[in-house]
Amino acid sequence: MSACLGRLRWPQRVFAQVLLMQLAIATGVTALVTGFFLAPLGDELDERAMDRALAIAQTTAARPEFARRLATEPGPSVHGPVQHEAEKIRKATGAGYVVVLDTRGIRWSHPEPRRVGRHVSTDPSAALAGHQVRHIDEGTLGRSARGKVPLRNAQGEVVGAVSVGIAYEGVRDKFLGAVPELLAYAGGALAIGVVASVLVSRRLQRQTHDLAFSDISALLDEREAMLHGIREGVVALDADGRIRLVNDEAQRLLELSPQDTGRPLAEVLGPGRTAEVLCGAVAGTDLLTVSGGRVLVANRMPTGDGGAVATFRDRTELELLGRELDGSRGLIDALRAQDHEHANRMHLLLGLLQLGQYEEAAAYLSEAVGVQRATAEQIAERVEDPLLAALLVGKATVAAERGVALRLTPVTRLPDRLVDPREPATVLGNLVDNALDAAAGSADALVEVELRTDADGEDEQPPQHSHGDEASSTHRTAQGTAVVLRVADSGPGIPGDQRELVFAEGWSTKDPPPHRQRGLGLALVRRLAERHGGSAHVGEAACGGAEFTVVLPQALHPRGRPVPQ
DSSP: OHHHHHHTOOOOBHHHHHHHHHHHHHHHHHHHHHHHHHHHHHHHHHHHHHHHHHHHHHHHHTOHHHHHHHHHSSSOOTTSHHHHHHHHHHHHHTOSEEEEEETTOBBSOOSSGGGTTSBOSSOOHHHHTTOOEEEEEEETTEEEEEEEEEEEOTTSOEEEEEEEEEEHHHHHHHHHHHHHHHHHHHHHHHHHHHHHHHHHHHHHHHHTTTOBHHHHHHHHHHHHHHHHHSSSEEEEEOTTSBEEEEOHHHHHHHTOOGGGTTSBHHHHHOSSHHHHHHHTSSOOSSEEEEETTEEEEEEEEEOTTSOEEEEEEEOHHHHHHHHHHHHHHHHHHHHHHHHHHHHHHHHHHHHHHHTTOHHHHHHHHHHHHHHHHHHHHHHHHHBOOHHHHHHHHHHHHHHHHTTOEEEEOTTOBBOSOBSOTHHHHHHHHHHHHHHHHHHTTSTTOEEEEEEEEOSSSTTOOOOSOOSOHHHHHTTOOTTOOOEEEEEEESSOOOOGGGTTGGGSTTOOSSOOOTTSOSSOHHHHHHHHHHHTTOEEEEEEOTTSSEEEEEEETTOBOOTTSOOOO
8 A cells, every 4th residue: 555655646746736737627617517517407408399299289289170169079089180180290299299179178188088978187277377387397207398288169168178298208318418529628638738738837847847836845945045145246147237146245345235126127227338248348357346345356248038147256355465575576576676765875885994984985875875864764754654655665666666756846745644545555565556657657757646635724735736626625625635646757658548448447557467367456546445435546757757646535534623533
């Protein structure tokens, strides 16, 4: 018994369960419809039989000889004309019986001659009262469909009645004869339903990859756990570019919300490279983009329904580390060059001392030390934040080794009140690196740096020159909390039609280093500025090259407020 139950176990695969359910539904519906159709068929056949019996009775009663015979004949007779004519009508119409009776209820005709002259077995009062009657009743010939009609003479008086019966067995035979045809139609409809169910189930089998419901449920649970557990952003899009699914990391990196599901991704993100990359307007793998101050590495994979799944990860820290590595390598190269130059100076100094030229040796040593000390002291005096000051001192050393003069503008003055020095340092480092690359090799190579607060206060003096003052004026604050960073160079400059392109991700005039890609520095600078409500612009410098101006509102603690240590 258990083996039989095992063989009859409910199938697990989706297509098999759906097929069985569809077959059961098709069979049940077919049986139900057939039953609903057959149930009133018997009543309909009875109605037809009673109508037929009544019609035969009416036709018989309409013949005047029957009323005349009842009035002129001495009595009923098995060999009389009434019996003879009634039997002719019965045989011609196929009725079970045709009985003519007088007002006493005595039969004048009957299929069984022995019953002629006897009283009818059913009540004839309704017909003798002038009413037509039709019904199913039991009589001497068994169950039959009956029709009774009054028999009238020429004066319209009721002189008898005509009773016609059709045997019920004939009705049942017709009913049973109609059943096979109905079942044939029902079987055909069921066969069509079975074929359609099989086709639908096969299609469902292909679409579900022949999985069971438990497998699909487990896959959904695993998908939810994977999507919300991985540290990569995942956004699924439909064929129209609408967001179909977004995980927690994607919401964090792109600043999305669950309410954005169903909306076009391009509309949610707005115009820019991030939307172009994730929506497929830009093709490629490991594409870099900047969103909300974060550097993202994105990939996009199309799906079979015309949609796509976009994945991306945050590599902001890696990008910053790469830039720090660039700076460290540059500083190492500068230190190596300084070590070489220091050795040359030591040799020169040793030669002067050996030649006894002590005064020339002292003057040479004072000059070499004084230049570097003066540069460091000037930076430390005007830039009070230690992180930015150290950055500029290091950049000044690198600039000197590359033959570029790095100097501060007269209006440079930055107090030690920065809210977060790291982001201004990122901006300044990117701008100075680009300026050194542009100015190196030019005549009278120069990089000019300006750092100041943007307010009418004691920490700031009016700028002496600027091609972007209108940009900074829009971010003035009453308490002097905005910082303006301006870097100009003596390089070839940037044509007017390309000044907005320099802030686009991937745009660069330099070859990329082996460990990362170019074209992100200025894009990151603008995004950092815009993230704080500021701006980044480029124009033409007074020395002929490019001049970048970045405004960072709310970058300083207000005056009079203690700076967190």
